[in-house]
Amino acid sequence: MKIISLINKSIAGMRNAYLVNLLAIVNIALSLTLFGGFVVSIINANLFVERLGNRLEVVAYLKDGISEESLNELQEELKRYPEVRGIAFISKEEALASLDKGLAGEPSILDSLDVNPLPASLIIKLNDAFQNPAGIKGVTERLGKSDSIEDLQYGGEWIKKISVFVSMVRFGGVLFGIVIILSTLVIVSNTIWLTIQTRVDEIEGMRLAGATPLFIKAPFFIEGIIIGGIGSAFAVGLLAAAKSLIGYNFGNDLKLLFGFNLDMLPYQAVIIILLFGMGFGLIGSIISLWRFPRN
Numbered sequence: 001m002k003i004i005s006l007i008n009k010s011i012a013g014m015r016n017a018y019l020v021n022l023l024a025i026v027n028i029a030l031s032l033t034l035f036g037g038f039v040v041s042i043i044n045a046n047l048f049v050e051r052l053g054n055r056l057e058v059v060a061y062l063k064d065g066i067s068e069e070s071l072n073e074l075q076e077e078l079k080r081y082p083e084v085r086g087i088a089f090i091s092k093e094e095a096l097a098s099l100d101k102g103l104a105g106e107p108s109i110l111d112s113l114d115v116n117p118l119p120a121s122l123i124i125k126l127n128d129a130f131q132n133p134a135g136i137k138g139v140t141e142r143l144g145k146s147d148s149i150e151d152l153q154y155g156g157e158w159i160k161k162i163s164v165f166v167s168m169v170r171f172g173g174v175l176f177g178i179v180i181i182l183s184t185l186v187i188v189s190n191t192i193w194l195t196i197q198t199r200v201d202e203i204e205g206m207r208l209a210g211a212t213p214l215f216i217k218a219p220f221f222i223e224g225i226i227i228g229g230i231g232s233a234f235a236v237g238l239l240a241a242a243k244s245l246i247g248y249n250f251g252n253d254l255k256l257l258f259g260f261n262l263d264m265l266p267y268q269a270v271i272i273i274l275l276f277g278m279g280f281g282l283i284g285s286i287i288s289l290w291r292f293p294r295n
Helices: 002-016 018-055 068-079 092-102 133-143 156-198 200-208 213-258 267-288
Strands: 057-062 084-090 121-126 149-153
Touching: 018 156, 018 213, 018 267, 057 133, 068 084, 068 121, 084 092, 121 133, 133 149, 156 200, 156 213, 156 267, 200 213, 213 267
Parallel strands: none
Antiparallel strands: 057 121, 057 149, 084 121
């Protein structure tokens, strides 16, 4: 019953200073919407890197006329590489058949060929721990010394650029998150402090009546949590609306661009926003009451 009484007291206090609290809720909602956007970006960037990594492979084009013995030796050597998860041999005939299938609308291009110009190749898939630029570099540097290999394809520079971009997104998200955290704490603490100023007489009366400091402060702590929770709920609502709008207008285009459906509002982001909002509210209240009389 005491907890319910404290909650009712907090709600009554919020009603008495509803304009100040409404402004705080709006500011928190906008701040956490921006923060949530960066959280969503980081989650999808990590998902993109993970999916990209699962597709990373090295294609080793073999020299024409490679003997079966040399091919077997090369495959056995690759199996001993710690980076290698699996190997698939693609013969010249299979490569040409695959190209023919891909050019089904232009069969005349292949009809004019007297010989098969495509090389045989090995598709080398990497273990999860080595699906990154460093892992690919380790494999290709050793394969480049082989006399049986004509050329290697692995998109190393492109992978490096993607990795750098994702790292920048993560770093920028951390910096922006720090700014949002600090600004939100300032907003909440100032709001609670203004509320305290409007209730000085009430607080003084409670002190004279023998109320403990914790009993006096508790409603303000609850008030901060409520303000943060409402603000974060509005932020989730705004992000959900943005998700629907973007999905409706650009969903298919984004899927084609990235190769998978982006989750514009993953459940992890919702949980983070709600917890951060209520946490910011509580910490902001604590900050505003830091110098509150203890006795």
